[in-house]
Amino acid sequence: MGNPLGPNDRIVGLDIGGTKMMAVVLNNKFKVLGRCRKKSRSEDNANEKPEDRICRIVRLAMEDAKVDTIRGIGVGSPGPLDPNTGVIIDTPNLGWKNFPLGRMLSKTFGVPTVVNNDVNLGTYGEWRFGKIKDAKNVIGVFPGTGIGGGLILNGSLFHGFSGAAGEVGHMTIEVDGPYCGCGKRGCLEAVASRLAIASQVAAMAARGDAPYILANCGTDMANIRSGSLAKAIEAGDAMVEGVVRKAAYYVGIGVANLINIMSPEAVVLGGGLVEAMPKIYLDECQRAVKYHAMPFLRKGVKIVAARLGDDAVALGAGKLLVEHLATL
Numbered sequence: 001m002g003n004p005l006g007p008n009d010r011i012v013g014l015d016i017g018g019t020k021m022m023a024v025v026l027n028n029k030f031k032v033l034g035r036c037r038k039k040s041r042s043e044d045n046a047n048e049k050p051e052d053r054i055c056r057i058v059r060l061a062m063e064d065a066k067v068d069t070i071r072g073i074g075v076g077s078p079g080p081l082d083p084n085t086g087v088i089i090d091t092p093n094l095g096w097k098n099f100p101l102g103r104m105l106s107k108t109f110g111v112p113t114v115v116n117n118d119v120n121l122g123t124y125g126e127w128r129f130g131k132i133k134d135a136k137n138v139i140g141v142f143p144g145t146g147i148g149g150g151l152i153l154n155g156s157l158f159h160g161f162s163g164a165a166g167e168v169g170h171m172t173i174e175v176d177g178p179y180c181g182c183g184k185r186g187c188l189e190a191v192a193s194r195l196a197i198a199s200q201v202a203a204m205a206a207r208g209d210a211p212y213i214l215a216n217c218g219t220d221m222a223n224i225r226s227g228s229l230a231k232a233i234e235a236g237d238a239m240v241e242g243v244v245r246k247a248a249y250y251v252g253i254g255v256a257n258l259i260n261i262m263s264p265e266a267v268v269l270g271g272g273l274v275e276a277m278p279k280i281y282l283d284e285c286q287r288a289v290k291y292h293a294m295p296f297l298r299k300g301v302k303i304v305a306a307r308l309g310d311d312a313v314a315l316g317a318g319k320l321l322v323e324h325l326a327t328l
């Protein structure tokens, strides 16, 4: 498929998250020419609706890139959503219910829009711009505050019957395990997200078993971020390392289950926890895959850490948009 963009054409990749929103302006080679990043909840303008804030962020990114016109907008949003219609079904963080995000952006900016799940697009970006671009089947698992995932099957994003396939964070890992934000018990997210780790580490800090964390973060789990966990492990908090390694091993069990089902060539691990502690996550995932995936299916599977960092979703969104423009 040829690139439908000329050298002077510009597009926007948009990453709408629960905590931050970011727009990047890209040229036909996907080089970032300008950007705007803000917290999802307004501090400067408390009454601004999220959709108005998003449009403002797109305009500010265009200003930053000194661009007046764009050819289209690719958007990654938390789901569940319908990638065919661009309707966001339910995002409690932003207060949207059946919100026609794609149509709103198309109308406001007068350009085509594609909308997809944010972690799907993160996986897509890592696939298209990373070390694994020759793979046809790729699994993305992104452990951070929650755990999201994305599936590339036969060279394209897999959406499934509902449109919302790829919720790897809600596969059951521990029957009768702790409650998850989704209402079920024992989901991967409930045993291995940053919140799951932080709640255990906060208790250790309170007991005096995690001295670095106690001294630097206190006992409030909201202050125990991925970067602090990494520093605590470097500083020798052995029990913190144990908790993180166990969570990383759980992520590996999820990956092993997916390898058995999908037989991918590559697995990409991203998200805040992996960015802060890539070696621990790669090691524990390899170990779990060795024990829990079938030898014939795990043979030759590459497990790699994500490389695009904060730009993965916006770049994946831009790439998906360009592929959409090529079909018009």
Ligand SMILES: [Zn+2]
Binding pocket: 169, 170, 180, 181, 182, 183, 184, 187, 189, 190
């Ligand atoms: Zn769940």
